[in-house]
């Protein structure tokens with residue numbers, strides 16, 4: 001479970017996250033939506049201890065990320081699939097991560113298999129396509145078999161087969177009782193994958209509802225999103 005309590009982060013005069021409170025419960029895929037610059041990535045970074053909140057707190061299983069003894073066993077995350085050493089093989093990349101968290105090599109092979117990368121496990125990551133890097137990032141997130149998982153735009157660069165794989169993976173991870181936080185701008189995919197939605201705008205909570213509630217009140221999830229965020233779009237193009 002992820003819990004945010006009045007989470008706030010400012011960078012100079014920019015209030016990136018503003019008094020944000022919500023929970024990501026086990027057994028659900030919670031979609032995390034908001035316009036560009038709404039504070040989604042900052043929130044994910046704060047949950048992972050990659051940045052410190054100005055005030056408030058983000059807890060994973062009741063504790064701050066930085067106080068988790070073996071963090072990969074509690075929470076896995078895909079934030080930036082490009083952040084990988086290109087000179088290493090996929091297997092070696094995952095093995096390094098595994099060793100730092102007391103995870104054995106058998107698990108490395110399991111997640112490579114699960115991510116469909118077993119055939120390229122010994123190839124250098126530098127030669128991977130964007131979709132293959134996404135798959136590797138997902139394999140890394142799964143490495144510690146964590147109960148909490150966070151994914152930032154996981155379908156970026158994936159082909160239709162990969163998109164369906166991600167959708168089914170997210171749903172099966174939730175069905176196993178894990179808490180999944182999924183950030184994406186792809187409304188059609190979100191409607192098929194998530195069952196709960198949190199929408200932020202200008203760092204603040206705009207809406208928290210089930211997909212069913214939103215699609216009952218509005219013609220589609222996209223319509224709900226556009227109506228609810230109309231006042232908080234900072235970078236809208238001319239129409």
Ligand SMILES: Nc1ncnc2c1ncn2[C@@H]1O[C@H](COP(=O)(O)OP(=O)(O)OP(=O)(O)O)[C@@H](O)[C@H]1O
Pocket residue numbers: 011014015016034035036037038039040041042043
């Ligand atoms: N390290 C930083 N230093 C200064 N400002 C930052 C930093 N990180 C984020 N910001 C600012 O905080 C705000 C929220 O950014 P953030 O990346 O969290 O938004 P987002 O919802 O993830 O956007 P997108 O959908 O475009 O990825 C933006 O105004 C951004 O410019």
